[in-house]
Amino acid sequence: MNNIMVKENFILICPKCCSTDVKTDFSNAGMVATGMFKNEYICNYCGYSGEFFPEIKESELEEYKKENCDK
Numbered sequence: 001m002n003n004i005m006v007k008e009n010f011i012l013i014c015p016k017c018c019s020t021d022v023k024t025d026f027s028n029a030g031m032v033a034t035g036m037f038k039n040e041y042i043c044n045y046c047g048y049s050g051e052f053f054p055e056i057k058e059s060e061l062e063e064y065k066k067e068n069c070d071k
């Protein structure tokens with residue numbers, strides 16, 4: 001039994017304010033049909049939106065916040 005595929009939750013975090021209250025914007029979901037799908041994420045806290053939000057393992061979230069968001 002050396003299968004170490006631990007199922008871990010990944011959480012999106014806002015690169016601006018480090019809030020994890022992030023939602024996926026599906027407003028351009030029509031693009032998916034054309035094969036050019038581009039997800040956008042929106043932070044509910046500061047309103048920042050973008051294509052790239054860091055995805056952090058749930059177990060590493062606190063560490064990430066400490067290193068990147070503790071100001």
Ligand SMILES: [Zn+2]
Binds near residue numbers: 043045
């Ligand atoms: Zn934010």
